[in-house]
Amino acid sequence: MPRIPIEKHRLLVHGLVRRSLRFSVEALSRYPLRSQILFVECGGNSNAGWHQLAQQTRAGFLHGLASCSEWSGVPLSIVLDECGIDPSAGWLIAEGADAAAIQISLPLEKAMKDCLLALYQNGERVRPENGYPLRLIVPGWEGVLNIKWLRRLELSREPVMARNETARYTELLPSGKARMFTFVMDAKSLITSPSPGHRLKERGIYEIRGLAWSGRGRIRAVDVSADGGLSWAPAQLQEPVLPMAFTRFRVPWRWSGAPAVLKSRAVDETGYVQPERAALVAERGRHGYFHYNAIVAWEVDEDGELSHVYR
Amino acid sequence: MSTARGAAQLRSLAATVFAAAAAMGTMCMQADAEDRVKGPGLGEPVDADQVAAWNLSIYPDGRGLPAGAGTARSGQLVYTDRCAACHGAAGEGGTGGHLVGRGPLDDADPDQAVGNYWPYATTLFDFIRRAMPMDKPGVLSANEVYAVSAYVLYLNQLVGLDQTLDAATLARVRMPNRDGFIGIDAPLPPAPR
Numbered sequence: 001m002p003r004i005p006i007e008k009h010r011l012l013v014h015g016l017v018r019r020s021l022r023f024s025v026e027a028l029s030r031y032p033l034r035s036q037i038l039f040v041e042c043g044g045n046s047n048a049g050w051h052q053l054a055q056q057t058r059a060g061f062l063h064g065l066a067s068c069s070e071w072s073g074v075p076l077s078i079v080l081d082e083c084g085i086d087p088s089a090g091w092l093i094a095e096g097a098d099a100a101a102i103q104i105s106l107p108l109e110k111a112m113k114d115c116l117l118a119l120y121q122n123g124e125r126v127r128p129e130n131g132y133p134l135r136l137i138v139p140g141w142e143g144v145l146n147i148k149w150l151r152r153l154e155l156s157r158e159p160v161m162a163r164n165e166t167a168r169y170t171e172l173l174p175s176g177k178a179r180m181f182t183f184v185m186d187a188k189s190l191i192t193s194p195s196p197g198h199r200l201k202e203r204g205i206y207e208i209r210g211l212a213w214s215g216r217g218r219i220r221a222v223d224v225s226a227d228g229g230l231s232w233a234p235a236q237l238q239e240p241v242l243p244m245a246f247t248r249f250r251v252p253w254r255w256s257g258a259p260a261v262l263k264s265r266a267v268d269e270t271g272y273v274q275p276e277r278a279a280l281v282a283e284r285g286r287h288g289y290f291h292y293n294a295i296v297a298w299e300v301d302e303d304g305e306l307s308h309v310y311r
Numbered sequence: 312m313s314t315a316r317g318a319a320q321l322r323s324l325a326a327t328v329f330a331a332a333a334a335m336g337t338m339c340m341q342a343d344a345e346d347r348v349k350g351p352g353l354g355e356p357v358d359a360d361q362v363a364a365w366n367l368s369i370y371p372d373g374r375g376l377p378a379g380a381g382t383a384r385s386g387q388l389v390y391t392d393r394c395a396a397c398h399g400a401a402g403e404g405g406t407g408g409h410l411v412g413r414g415p416l417d418d419a420d421p422d423q424a425v426g427n428y429w430p431y432a433t434t435l436f437d438f439i440r441r442a443m444p445m446d447k448p449g450v451l452s453a454n455e456v457y458a459v460s461a462y463v464l465y466l467n468q469l470v471g472l473d474q475t476l477d478a479a480t481l482a483r484v485r486m487p488n489r490d491g492f493i494g495i496d497a498p499l500p501p502a503p504r
Contacts, residue, residue, distance in 0.1 A: 014362045021354030031350040078350045100442035107497045158500040163438035167429050176417030180492040
């Protein structure tokens with residue numbers, strides 16, 4: 001992990017701009033600051049779902065490559081405007097100051113719309129492991145684009161075709177073709193309680209709780225099923241429901257003591273509905289690795305033990 | 312931002328915006344009309360030489376490739392010394408990923424690697440130069456990166472043992488899966504000539 005003295009760090013902006021400029025972190029700290037609560041999720045989160053057999057582990061091991069924080073930073077559009085964007089620019093190459101100088105390509109339209117040059121996370125400086133002193137935040141898009149230790153931004157006509165947008169973070173389909181530039185994290189939800197590792201000790205009322213999020217905006221609804229998806233009940237959403245942020249849902253449920261299969265299904269404000277696993281696998285095959293967002297099923301057995309199942 | 316420190320940050324931010332608005336006058340009014348906020352303009356000009364010293368980008372058409380050259384024959388030595396411990400003696404993989412892939416990608420159990428999946432040879436050079444070897448990225452010279460790139464392409468039967476790769480010839484190596492991708496949230500760029 002790079003340990004960067006803040007006074008030495010510079011962000012270079014160059015390429016298809018009227019003038020190349022370099023910014024110190026101190027200078028950026030004087031720019032208009034915007035804060036937004038956002039999830040950041042790895043494109044490979046939940047990838048165990050592609051396995052033929054349901055993997056038995058805790059919810060956090062299966063789906064935990066995601067977080068939600070308040071990010072505070074300078075809107076990227078302000079800095080790009082200052083450099084003067086050449087009309088022929090269509091992409092932005094972002095590169096980190098880590099040992100591997102990891103870089104990605106981002107459509108310029110997204111960069112201008114809502115990306116942040118983040119200085120703070122949850123009201124404190126971004127920590128070293130999270131990109132100190134400067135991190136690119138790309139709301140709702142896959143985590144790998146959120147370049148840590150950001151040091152260089154290049155405006156270009158074309159994407160640079162880096163390893164992490166060609167060899168990785170692309171998804172092979174059964175046809176042999178592969179999906180590329182799969183930036184948006186589609187809606188996902190997950191019951192966190194009860195979940196594998198928990199045990200219901202007696203029949204009676206429990207609150208089913210979980211998290212839902214969508215890279216396309218707000219969560220509109222989460223439905224919960226206790227019979228493997230035959231019937232669904234709407235869950236209550238915890239306010240405020242923010243775009244591209246974790247949204248808590250909850251619904252009371254009476255466990256009769258008989259086996260049950262718990263599922264949650266998110267719908268976002270675009271009308272996108274989280275798919276059942278069978279539909280996702282039918283569309284994508286099982287070798288895409290990234291962007292697994294199917295409905296998750298937990299089975300409760302007659303002893304109240306929870307396990308991961310495909311139903 | 313519920314802490315006292317957060318509140319202090321908000322107050323100082325408001326002061327900055329106020330000062331910037333006063334200094335920029337009508338420009339700021341125009342910015343408001345377009346709903347585009349302007350900053351205090353603190354970027355320092357950078358000349359072309361400084362940009363070149365920082366710029367690591369290599370594009371599929373070969374733009375950005377450095378001077379230098381190498382062959383698979385010379386690359387085998389670099390590979391054995393610097394790469395084989397993780398990627399295997401013949402690119403079969405180990406603690407590092409496998410580098411040789413030949414099977415069809417529509418196979419029931421597809422084998423994705425450089426030779427049958429990566430769309431551009433320039434990406435291979437770029438990634439080796441910026442990220443490899445994992446314990447000491449940046450230690451290889453441009454000649455060594457050309458050579459070891461050539462060797463990995465040779466293991467995938469895409470170049471000959473004594474074929475010289477350089478800034479002109481590397482981008483011309485046609486990768487078998489160049490057209491194997493579909494753009495989902497953005498269109499793919501046109502393939503370089």
